[in-house]
Amino acid sequence: MLLNERRREEAVAPSWAHLRIPPFPQVALQVLRLANNENVQLHELSDLISSDPAFASEVLTVANSLLYAPRFPASSILQAIAVLGANNLQGLCLTVGVRGYMGKALNQPAMRSIWRHNLACALIADQVASVGFMNRDVAYTSGVMHDVGRLALAVLRPKEYSLPLGAHSGPPASILKAEREMFGWDHCEAGRQLIVDWKLPSEFEAIVADHHLPRQKNGSWGMADLINVCCRMADTAGFPAFPGCEATPFPELLDELPERERRLFHTTIEPLAFEIAKKITAVETA
Numbered sequence: 001m002l003l004n005e006r007r008r009e010e011a012v013a014p015s016w017a018h019l020r021i022p023p024f025p026q027v028a029l030q031v032l033r034l035a036n037n038e039n040v041q042l043h044e045l046s047d048l049i050s051s052d053p054a055f056a057s058e059v060l061t062v063a064n065s066l067l068y069a070p071r072f073p074a075s076s077i078l079q080a081i082a083v084l085g086a087n088n089l090q091g092l093c094l095t096v097g098v099r100g101y102m103g104k105a106l107n108q109p110a111m112r113s114i115w116r117h118n119l120a121c122a123l124i125a126d127q128v129a130s131v132g133f134m135n136r137d138v139a140y141t142s143g144v145m146h147d148v149g150r151l152a153l154a155v156l157r158p159k160e161y162s163l164p165l166g167a168h169s170g171p172p173a174s175i176l177k178a179e180r181e182m183f184g185w186d187h188c189e190a191g192r193q194l195i196v197d198w199k200l201p202s203e204f205e206a207i208v209a210d211h212h213l214p215r216q217k218n219g220s221w222g223m224a225d226l227i228n229v230c231c232r233m234a235d236t237a238g239f240p241a242f243p244g245c246e247a248t249p250f251p252e253l254l255d256e257l258p259e260r261e262r263r264l265f266h267t268t269i270e271p272l273a274f275e276i277a278k279k280i281t282a283v284e285t286a
């Protein structure tokens, strides 16, 4: 962006506080903070989730759904944690939290696309991590988190935001300018600010702030890179955040993976897309 253009946008951009982003479900945020603590006891997590009965029952429903497909259904939060593990619980609570956060907005097709894109990115990130050396739970959680800024803008003004989302076409990052014009903030900047405001682990900052930056082939490979690629894989698998989003051909995305992941991951998009669609339906119908 030209310097003058950015200055002009900054001059009209409202301060962050003026945006009045609606609060995210507190229990989900607390689980994210607590589960990162190595000394956390399982019963502490269970007590925390159970302190919000509506949230706890949603967590139990999704834990027993096809998304996790446990061999034996869990009948209590403590049992679910024991079966899924504390780390898996972070992603699960975040998924339930996002679903609750979007609430009625999910009835609008544009908002539903955003939610599906996020979940698809998380599920693909989990799969790519499983064939490489990255932590799967962190990959899933990071995937659900990557577009948190977009979720917040969507919850803030669902009807107005649906318009540019429905009308815009171009590469994934091209929507950022329309967001800055509408809100004064794009979803990458908004997401980074939310990670700070919500006191979430700082590792998430680069993931939410940089996921639309161009990557260098054969560059570094960290969690932010994995999410950057998986965000575009979600578009290509049929889950773009907005309908006019130009998807990157799958072979080009595979090319961006490190050698081991490229060798062991899906070679075509169809089976991946089918699997992701099945799991998204499982969460939506749970």
Ligand SMILES: [Fe+2]
Pocket: 146, 147, 150, 187, 211, 212, 231
């Ligand atoms: Fe994004």
Ligand SMILES: [Fe+2]
Pocket: 117, 121, 146, 147, 231, 232, 241
């Ligand atoms: Fe994305």
